[in-house]
Amino acid sequence: MSDGAADRQNLGVLCFYPHRAMEARILAALAAAGFDDITAAQGRIAARIGRDGTRLTDLAERALVTKQTAGHLVDQLERSGYVERVPDPTDARARLVRMARRGQAAVAVARRVEAEVEAEWTAYLGEEVTAGLRAALERLREITDPFR
Amino acid sequence: MSDGAADRQNLGVLCFYPHRAMEARILAALAAAGFDDITAAQGRIAARIGRDGTRLTDLAERALVTKQTAGHLVDQLERSGYVERVPDPTDARARLVRMARRGQAAVAVARRVEAEVEAEWTAYLGEEVTAGLRAALERLREITDPFR
DNA sequence: TTGACACGGTCAGATGATCTGACGATATTG
DNA sequence: CAATATCGTCAGATCATCTGACCGTGTCAA
DSSP states (O other), X not given: OOOOSSSOOOHHHHHHHHHHHHHHHHHHHHHHTTOTXXXXXXXXXXXXXXXXXXXXXXXXXHHTSOHHHHHHHHHXXXXXXXXXXXXXXXXXXXXXXXXXHHHXXXXXXXXXXXXXXXXXXXXXXXXXXXXXXXXXXXXXXXXXXXXX | OOOOSSSOOOHHHHHHHHHHHHHHHHHHHHHHXXXXXXXXXXXXXXXXXXXXXXXXXXXXXXXXXXXXXXXXXXXXXXXXXXXXXXXXTTOTTOEEEEEOHHHHHHHXXXXXXXXXXXXXXXXXXXXXXXXXXXXXXXXXXXXXXXXX
16 A cells, blocks of 8 residues: 555655554543543544534544444443533434533543643654644645545 | 544644545545455555565554454455465564565555655645655654554 | 425444454574 | 563454435425
């Protein structure tokens, strides 16, 4: 699919490492904080829930999975008390998935670790390079994220 | 795990989009070229096979999965004729996984698409920004890739 | 207003990917 | 040579993911 380990790697593969590293760090911190019943896939869904709740279909679209998969993961998150489903006042067909109390607590932990890891990366790369990296990635997102 | 869609996203999440986009493009191209029996997970393993073959344990380490998972995926790749296992001349315990003829053909297709997608990204971001992005990601890999 | 179609979500079933734990065979090292 | 580490596999379980079918609700145009 791409190179062996030694050669120049494509940008997609290079993006894999930081993504995976961040995810692993957050998951580890969550587990250490007592949120040990959350999986990576659940986290990827939960990470895309907006402040006022998000529709299942939107979650699926943002996470690039089918709505069935998203539904499955939301079921688990709901059972574990991280999220809740409420009716969407603007559309009787839809329901909004939003953070429950336990979910908000987990988000707080996740945010802290995110900031911590970013700080480490910034310390290693330097402020300027990091800012450039972020800008480039945000720009790239415009053409690689089918949702936004 | 992180923000809703609107807010500022952490660098890990931002890395997700290009990675996923590249992977999807390569997979689609492979399927179109007749290599339609390969999955993303198989591709992630195959992408890490070096020119002269690579040990299963190394593949697992590079792809950040257990050796059991790697073995499972290599089994499938072998059954589909993409790779072959040969004895490691330097160690009777080990075997080297290396590309078979069909695998090499698939790699050729993948390389072409990689280059194509990178060219698109470069056109969108500009030469300079893209070079900066690559440099930053390569640097970041030093502290986020447990293997290298 | 009503019929055709789009959209939000779920159910059912299948497959794929991944892990933990245990194990046999070979290397390495003191 | 004995102790220990490494390489890979087997077995079994669980989680994630997809396709296809389906029901209820919204939308829009004739």
